[in-house]
Amino acid sequence: MVSFKPLAAAALLAQVSFASPALSTRAEGVHLFNCRPSSNNVAQTWQSLVVYCANDSDCGNPGYNPSSDNVCVKSSSGTAWNYHIWEGGSQSCTFPTGVKFSWNISSNAQAQPNYSTVGKGSNGYRSFTGYKDDHGAAVSYNSHSCEKIYYYL
Ligand SMILES: *[C@@H]1O[C@H](CO)[C@@H](O)[C@H](O)[C@H]1NC(C)=O
Ligand SMILES: *[C@@H]1O[C@H](CO)[C@@H](O)[C@H](O)[C@H]1NC(C)=O
Numbered sequence: 001m002v003s004f005k006p007l008a009a010a011a012l013l014a015q016v017s018f019a020s021p022a023l024s025t026r027a028e029g030v031h032l033f034n035c036r037p038s039s040n041n042v043a044q045t046w047q048s049l050v051v052y053c054a055n056d057s058d059c060g061n062p063g064y065n066p067s068s069d070n071v072c073v074k075s076s077s078g079t080a081w082n083y084h085i086w087e088g089g090s091q092s093c094t095f096p097t098g099v100k101f102s103w104n105i106s107s108n109a110q111a112q113p114n115y116s117t118v119g120k121g122s123n124g125y126r127s128f129t130g131y132k133d134d135h136g137a138a139v140s141y142n143s144h145s146c147e148k149i150y151y152y153l
């Protein structure tokens with residue numbers, strides 16, 4: 001029987017490693033972006049977007065182009081650099097899927113250090129914690145380049 005023990009252990013390990021990809025969770029995130037036209041050939045709109053990423057790290061990737069179902073246009077302006085004011089009391093944006101994301105951000109959030117906690121969020125299914133982001137480059141959407149302002153995990 002002793003000779004079977006290593007086999008049993010190997011079988012158990014194989015089972016565990018086979019199961020782990022299904023068990024690992026892809027951490028989702030919701031990002032608030034300010035996006036500017038990336039060239040003179042595209043619509044000259046300055047947009048503030050709420051973007052959902054099932055895999056949160058996608059939302060920080062300038063090469064990532066989220067699908068329109070995962071983008072909620074909070075504001076779109078023909079006036080250069082005219083973005084939505086994210087800070088203040090309760091705000092929300094309803095995605096094309098009908099999911100509404102609600103959030104609040106302290107009015108002095110931009111004066112806080114990067115990655116500070118700035119408020120709360122909810123998609124109706126669970127609550128999120130909001131953080132100040134570092135204004136680095138993020139996703140491209142609809143020929144616009146997006147800048148990271150806040151994110152919710
Ligand atoms: C999430 O995306 C990153 C790159 O953006 C990738 O490295 C990682 O493997 C992805 N994770 C999952 C679970 O898909
Ligand atoms: C956000 O709302 C929560 C309750 O939903 C409240 O506890 C918190 O103080 C609010 N924060 C801001 C910055 O408005």
Ligand SMILES: *[C@@H]1O[C@H](CO)[C@@H](O)[C@H](O)[C@H]1NC(C)=O
Binds near residue numbers: 113114133134135136
């Ligand atoms: C946030 O990070 C960016 C990019 O690294 C940096 O330029 C900026 O000064 C930081 N802001 C604060 C408030 O720390």
